[in-house]
Amino acid sequence: MKRMALVMIVSLLFISVIPASNKQSYQISHFVPADEDFSHLTPRLAVIITNDSDFVSEGFSGSGTEGDPFRLEAVRILSDEASINISNTRSHFVIENVLVYPGSSGSVFGIVLENVTSGTFTNMSVYNHYRGIELHNSSDIIFDDIVFKINADTCFYADDCNFISFKYCKFEDNDATFLHINDVDHSVMTYNWFNATNTETGLELYKIANFTFSYNDLNRYSGTGSAxxxxxxxxxxxxxxxxxxxxxxxxxxxxxxxxxxxxxxxxxxxxxxxxxxxxxxxxxxxxxxxxxxxxxxxxxxxxxxxxxxxEGKPVGYLWDTTNTSVDLSSFSQIIFAGCNNVTGYDAAPTTSLDGIIIGFCNATTIQDSTIDGQSLGIHIRSSNYTTIENCEAQDSSRGVFAYDTKYLTINASDIHDNWGMGIAIRSSEFFLIDNSSISDNDIGILVGAPGSENCSRGQIKRSSIFSNNDPLDDVGYGVYVMNSNHIRVDQCNISYHDYAGMYISMSNWSSSVYTRYLYNDGFGIAIESGYDNYFYGNILGWNELGNAIDNGTSNDWNDVSIGNRWRDHNPLDSQYNVTGTGDGIDYYPQAWDYDLIYPPNDATHPQIQSLSMYVYTVGTTGHMLVWEVSDEYPFSYHIMMGGVWLEGGEWDGDDIEFSVAGFGVGNYTCTLTLTDLAGNSAQSSFLVSVVPVSAPPPESPFEPLY
Structure with a gap:
């Protein structure tokens, strides 16, 4: 799913009767579609009825009883005012086979009923009004086979009514809200057709009781309207x-x-x-x-x-579930609500909306899961002690979104190629992102938001944060801290961002320590605003716009005796002056060390010794393997097993020891990817076969199942 967002906007506002001043100023053109012929209908003036006796004077036939209702039919009413305006009646009446449309100066209302009972409108067309039909304080009204077209504000509006029946009606080519119904009791709407083209909102039902809405079609086949x-x-x-x-x-x-x-x-x-x-x-x-x-x-x-x-897979809904583990592999969407101490694993949701939703839960763990192509990959709200572990989230608007949480942990996970944020955290405290890879998202990690949705006391540790850039806006941020306090970046690798590796806005008492900011197209660290933030032990080099810029206040660029390593620092200078209006100074800049930082002219890729196919019996433990690797300037690694993140993080140049235990019967491709400080990379794969107990060894080569 590419940049697709299905976002439901519930706009349920009370709409009052239009004041007279608006009636005078509103002009609408005289229009009836040319391809519709109403010439067989007899033209007449507006119908204005203020009591039961007016039915006769307005030309209705019948006596007004249930068996012989007043009746008006086969007419077309062109009026600059309401075409039909009925109030304060108790007689039974039927209006059938009628067209109502505005005169040359325009009409605000098509049909208005006030304090009316026992009316039936059938086989009618209501065209080109501000509001097509409006009801107040009325009951026992039937609308059957009504066509609403080209109305501008609201097709059908009802307030303080009872026993309204609405069936076989058709709405098309309107710029208006289809229905706005407020304080209506005992009503039925069946077999209606709502076709949205330019409608701003669809159907608004407010304070409704004893209501049935069945066998209706609500469509938005084209246009920008809402149904x-x-x-x-x-x-x-x-x-x-x-x-x-x-x-x-x-x-x-x-x-x-x-x-x-x-x-x-x-x-x-x-x-x-x-x-x-x-x-x-x-x-x-x-x-x-x-x-x-x-x-x-x-x-x-x-x-x-x-x-x-x-799409044929069940939705998993867990309410008040406690102290258990759940296999999530069969569910299209997973919702945890009010759960405690629940572990879910092997999720692979198929919904285009939020893949995994966690609300008002405590101690929920999601393990070994793949999130691909959702609106929000994992959506966490008002929950504490949530753990996301060994998961992959990609191709979503946000890989992980957390709101109003405490003690969230994201560990050993790969969050990549999301078309919004890799991780977005709002109004949350005490979170930890550890030993994870966050790459190729529009923004890597967004902490906080404008207004009061601030975060505090969060840590981002030992993680690789690469190439998070928005291709449309040509900006990119590895870690964006907004309106938040006490956020710490520690021992991370942050590179290849269009604007800043770490960006701080309206945030205080936050820090970055022992982190590498290399090869960002913008700044390594950029402070737009904020005070009492501090930075030490970091390595900053080859950042195109500058290694750092400080436009905040009273930020510290060293600890008691430890500063940062600056690629552009002159070792003859006793201090390093940070660009910007904040007068930032590193009083203890450390020497640049090429053993720690990759030289810019190195083009040598990491070396990986290939591994042969490995076979083991399902259920057995151990299965530790060693990948022999080398590079003069190591940076990071990650291992995928059968398309699932196995492990990864910072690579110090040593051989990589890892386990392939714990998989079910099948054949898996295991792939190692290494990256050095220059961005040179190398990849190697081998096959792992997990066989049943007492099964004969497989023949090689074979095709992997994953």
Missing amino acids: NLGLYESSNCTISHNSFYGANLGIGETNYDDIFIISNEFINGQISIFGGEIVTVTDNQFTNGGFYFQGETAESWHHDLSSNMI
Whole structure:
């Protein structure tokens, strides 16, 4: 999935009646599609009824009883005001086979009902109004076979109504919100067709009770419009057997009980649950979609999710699960909610939305998993002591996203080729990123965000951070610390970034120690703003715009007696002056040492001694192997086994000892990649065969299964 984001926006705002001043200023052109012929309908003036006796004076037939309702049919009404305006009636009436459209000076409303009961509108066309139909304080109204076209703000608006039936209606070519319904009880909407082209929002349902929405089609086949359905502060609602194509269903954060979402089909769509009490979500089918969770309380994550499928694979939902390990390999999407001390392993989600979602959990561990092509690879919210270990995350908007967490650990993982951030952490404390590789993302690691979403007391240690650059904006950052405090980078290798290896903005008391900043196209370290940050023991060289720039205040560039190694430092000078307005000075610059830093003219690739095929029996332990390697200026290594990250980190030049134990029966390709300080790299692979107990040895060569 390339730069695809399905983001559900639930916009559930109360829309009041348009004031008179807006009515006067709003102009709309007289328009009925030329390919539609309404010449058979008799033209007439607007219908204005203020009490039951007006039905007769307005030319309705019938007596107004249930068996003989007042009836108006086969007319077309062109009006500069509301084409049909009915108020304060209790008679039964039917309006059938009618076109309403604006006059030359424009019309704000097509049909307006105020304090009306027992009306039926059928086989009608409502064209080119600001609001097509508007209802207030009305009940027992039926809308059947209504076509809404080219309306500008809202096709259908209802407030404080009861027993509204809406079926076989069609919405197309509107710039308007399809439906805005507020404070409506006992209503049914079935077999309607909503086609979004330029609609800003889709269906907004606010304070709804005893409501059925079934067998409807919500489509966004083309254009930029929205066919999303948002349900907010509602109860006793059933949404079932609908088709969502390019459309989403959102459940707002203050919904009440008895919300049922059953047997809907989503193609390029999702169900977003922002809160509410227990929502029952069963037997829904997704193609290129799934679930999105963002509740702000633990209770808002507790729902009845079962038998939902994404492209034929089940959605895994774990609520209040404790003290167990779970094989995640069969799930298309995995949601942990309110869990404690749970380990999940071998996940390979297929959803285009968030692959693994963790909310309000404690001590959750994700191991040995591959995240590929999700919106957020691993999404963690309001959870503590979460561990991501030996995982790979790629081709997502964020490989790992954490919000409101404590004691998050990301260890021995490969986060690469994500089209947003490799790792994004907001409003979190005490996190650790250790012994991991973060490369080829738009931004490597983003800590913090504007406003109050700051982080504190986080560490990034012993990790390789390479080539994180946004190809569209031509900027790149290895570690970006924003609006956060006490963030420490320690013993990392950070290279090949378009703007800065480490960038600090509005952040204080943060540090970088014993880290290599080499060959960044911008700066090694850049401080936009911040104070009392400190740096020592770092190696900074061959950074094109400068090894460091300090535009902050009172930042320290040395410890008590240890400074940094600067490629451009003159050893005859007793101090090193850092570029920028912050007057940064390293009072103890250390000597440049070519034994520690790779010379710029070295083009020699690392050397790797090839290994032969290795065979072992499943379930046995040990299986330690040694890769003989060498390079004059070693930098980093990583090992992949069957396409899964095995181990990696900083390479000191010694031979690499590793274990291939723990795999199931099968044939695996094991690949070592070495990189030196110049960016020269080398790669070598061999085959590992894990055989069943008492199985004969395989013939060589053979084709790997992975």
